Amino acid sequence: MKEIKSETERKGLSFVHIIVNFMSDFAALYWEQAEASPQVHFVYDVAAARVLFVNAAYETVLGGHREAVNAELPALLDRLHPDDRAYLVQYWQVLVRGQVTDEVEVRFLRPGQPEQTFCLTPYCSVNGAGSVLICGALRDISAAKSYQRNADAFNARKNAALEILSHDLGGSFAMVQQITDYLVMEVAVTADSQAAQLLQVLATTSRNSLKLIRDLVAIEFLSGTSAALQLERVEVGAVLREPLAQLQLGQGVLGFHFQYSLPPEPVYAQLDVNKFNQVLTNLVSNAFKFTPDGGQVTVQVEASSGCVRFHVHDDGVGIPAALQPHLFERFTPARRPGLRGEPTTGLGLSLCKTIVDWHRGTLTVVSAEGEGSTFTVEIPQVG
Structure with a gap:
């Protein structure tokens, strides 16, 4: 029995020695790697x-x-x-x-x-x-942050360009389509004449081009929201100034009135900058859809008691009270074509709300018919 106990103790001590030696070697390896690390x-x-x-x-x-x-x-x-x-x-x-x-x-x-x-x-x-x-x-990560800032600036310019493409070029094709439809009804031409064939080609081309432009803008928004969320602590005014300035420039090219204001002091929040810019761009785009020519759209960013609020206000036609409870539903029955015939998928506001939810925030609306609308995003502020 003594021999068995002695053998057991010997094996136990050997195991302890193995563990001690392993931990010692592991610690030495860690310090060597730490010393050589950049x-x-x-x-x-x-x-x-x-x-x-x-x-x-x-x-x-x-x-x-x-x-x-x-x-x-x-x-x-x-x-x-x-x-x-x-x-x-x-x-x-x-x-x-x-x-x-x-x-x-x-x-x-x-x-x-x-x-x-x-x-x-x-x-x-x-x-x-x-x-x-x-x-x-x-x-x-200085180089990576610089790269990210450049990428965000590029995305801001891209979004502004898409807005111009959607509204300006899309509006031109819509007008060509309307004129072509009018000529088909008003101009007397035989069905087999070259003029009738050319009018048909013009109508088809303008209709397909308009659909292509609008599909391109919709696909860009939908694909951007599907990417993984990348939150980082950012100064809100610094990261939104460029996108809002690009929106202002783009809407000015289209002849619309757009203004924005940012907090006078630094305000910080956890944002996925690219996705959050998409939310603002989509809300501004929707505002212009339902604002007549000569109307005004304003974005106001403000800090208040632990949160940051983003107000997107327009003085357009407003939203009927019966539709408001359904605005943020996927494929919402509240979807309406814009004042200039812009179509809607019923997905835009639902996706905006999803992105805002990912930021632990809220998206709400206050509106009345004939008095415009105000969409408000509220997210937590960080130190």
């Missing part, structure tokens, strides 16, 4: 308020000296973007309680140079002595 890896002791470890990337990415990282930490924190500080304080308070695992974006200012944007991937741990350690990696 990202900034760090370990911070919350109670001691000291950085216990930072890798060599700290020097190349943030321009510091790793042996002096604790002395340099106050100056580094002073470089945080002023608009991010309150938000990061709240994030840090939750992080040290071990309740946050989500990544967060951090912006640093550099004198005379573009700001740097980092993605912080944090992890909260408690060591054997009971100290809370914050481990993490800072990944420089």
Whole structure:
């Protein structure tokens, strides 16, 4: 029995040694990888308020000296973007309680140079002595953010161009179709004459071209809403200024009156910028559909008690009370052709509401016949 017990203990100790050796090798491998990583890896002791470890990337990415990282930490924190500080304080308070695992974006200012944007991937741990350690990696995403801003600006110009294409060129083909139909009814030509054949070709071409343009705009909107949601904390005025300016330019080309206003101070929200721009573009487009020539459409963005509101107001024909409860239904029975014959699929407002719901927001409408409509989007504001 003693021999069996001794053998069991020996095997148990061997297993423990294997585990200890494995963990030791794993830790050594991790530190080697962290040291060689182009990202900034760090370990911070919350109670001691000291950085216990930072890798060599700290020097190349943030321009510091790793042996002096604790002395340099106050100056580094002073470089945080002023608009991010309150938000990061709240994030840090939750992080040290071990309740946050989500990544967060951090912006640093550099004198005379573009700001740097980092993605912080944090992890909260408690060591054997009971100290809370914050481990993490800072990944420089400045280039990706610049690319995203350019892509969003391109999408804003594309949406404005599609609006011009839909309204201006589409309106021209609609007029050609109407004139052709009039000539067919009013001009006496024999059925087998060349003029009759040409009128038929003109009617078919204008009708097909008009359908093609409207289908193109509808497909673009529908395909954009099907992509995965990519939320990020953004300054609302900064990301909407370009799309709204493009809409203003485009509607001005069409001879319509469009104005917008943005908050005077920075306001932040979690947005998928491209999808949210599609919501605003679609609401503005709908407003012009039901606003007579010479009417006015206005977009007003405002911050209020923890939320951001976007009002799209028109002084058009308004919406009958009986239709309003069904506006946001898919293939809604409330769909109506526009004042200039623009068709509708009954999907636009339903998709807008879906996107707003994805942003944890609400989409509502206030309208009366003959008095215009106001659609309001409300989403949470973040620090």
